Amino acid sequence: MTAHSREEVRTAVVAALLATQGNPGDPASVGEETAIGGAGLGISSLNVLQALVRIEDALGIVFDDRAVAETPLSSVGTLVNLAVAAAAEGV
Amino acid sequence: MTGLPEAGLSVVEHDTGGLPVRLVLLHGFGRYHGHLLDLWSGSDVACPVAAVQAGFRIGPGAYRWFAYEDRPDGSVTIARDEERRSRTALLAYLDALRGREPHRPLFLLGHSQGGMMALSVALLRPGLLAGCAVLNARILPETLRLLPAPPALGGLPVFVGHGRADTVVPVAKGRSARDALTRMGAGVAYHEYDSDHEVTAEMVADVADWLRTCKAGPRESAVRR
Numbered sequence: 001m002t003a004h005s006r007e008e009v010r011t012a013v014v015a016a017l018l019a020t021q022g023n024p025g026d027p028a029s030v031g032e033e034t035a036i037g038g039a040g041l042g043i044s045s046l047n048v049l050q051a052l053v054r055i056e057d058a059l060g061i062v063f064d065d066r067a068v069a070e071t072p073l074s075s076v077g078t079l080v081n082l083a084v085a086a087a088a089e090g091v
Numbered sequence: 092m093t094g095l096p097e098a099g100l101s102v103v104e105h106d107t108g109g110l111p112v113r114l115v116l117l118h119g120f121g122r123y124h125g126h127l128l129d130l131w132s133g134s135d136v137a138c139p140v141a142a143v144q145a146g147f148r149i150g151p152g153a154y155r156w157f158a159y160e161d162r163p164d165g166s167v168t169i170a171r172d173e174e175r176r177s178r179t180a181l182l183a184y185l186d187a188l189r190g191r192e193p194h195r196p197l198f199l200l201g202h203s204q205g206g207m208m209a210l211s212v213a214l215l216r217p218g219l220l221a222g223c224a225v226l227n228a229r230i231l232p233e234t235l236r237l238l239p240a241p242p243a244l245g246g247l248p249v250f251v252g253h254g255r256a257d258t259v260v261p262v263a264k265g266r267s268a269r270d271a272l273t274r275m276g277a278g279v280a281y282h283e284y285d286s287d288h289e290v291t292a293e294m295v296a297d298v299a300d301w302l303r304t305c306k307a308g309p310r311e312s313a314v315r316r
Contacts, residue, residue, distance in 0.1 A: 056151070
């Protein structure tokens with residue numbers, strides 16, 4: 001049981017990722033399969049870190065250090081999974 | 092993980108047996124305590140370890156000992172207050188550790204900023220340590236300015252390892268550290284690697300060999316103040 005639905009988490013994750021680009025973009029065009037870096041959103045690892053902080057603030061959660069360090073954040077979906085897990089831990 | 096609220100640090104201690112030393116791990120900027128702990132677990136040397144996590148959180152899984160800024164002229168400015176607080180906290184933890192384990196030789200292993208913190212401890216309180224290993228690090232000028240005169244390190248074993256292609260802390264800084272530590276009387280083991288700023292398995296293996304050698308050497312029981 002989490003305080004946030006998966007859709008709420010996904011919305012917050014996408015908003016945080018796009019905000020790091022300084023360009024709101026179109027959230028509707030970003031799916032869970034979208035790659036965070038490279039040819040996907042093209043977000044650097046440093047900006048991913050900024051996004052993680054934004055997600056924490058937006059959802060009122062705290063990511064687990066080891067989980068973040070050990071999880072390859074390759075796609076939006078992997079980050080959503082991580083945030084859902086963090087939200088569940090906080091309940 | 093044990094929090095040290097008065098110090099802002101967090102520490103994980105593993106008493107695994109093996110070599111009768113205590114190895115304290117100090118991670119680099121943007122890492123957390125588990126980084127060096129995981130890498131060291133891949134070495135062939137077992138010993139009690141303590142992985143210290145810096146007190147300033149950048150984000151999930153990312154902490155710093157102090158903020159810094161690269162200047163256009165190539166110099167680096169650091170947040171001196173953060174460095175001072177981290178150094179004070181680290182020394183307080185090491186003093187407490189020494190108090191609990193007075194007969195166990197204490198070694199530091201630091202990467203990048205963690206290596207800079209390790210070198211600061213070695214320069215300011217060499218008697219606290221039996222040895223110090225640093226990877227991709229440099230001596231902080233701010234630490235040297237705290238010393239009334241260059242310290243006499245009395246043969247303190249220091250391992251300095253640096254990637255030739257380090258794009259964060261140029262290898263010239265590692266060579267300068269080697270030269271300065273040698274002038275101060277440290278027993279320096281210097282290694283360069285075909286790598287950037289990361290910690291490689293080859294570095295970890297060399298530090299493990301060095302630690303075994305130190306343990307077998309004449310400073311084995313060194314506990315000085």
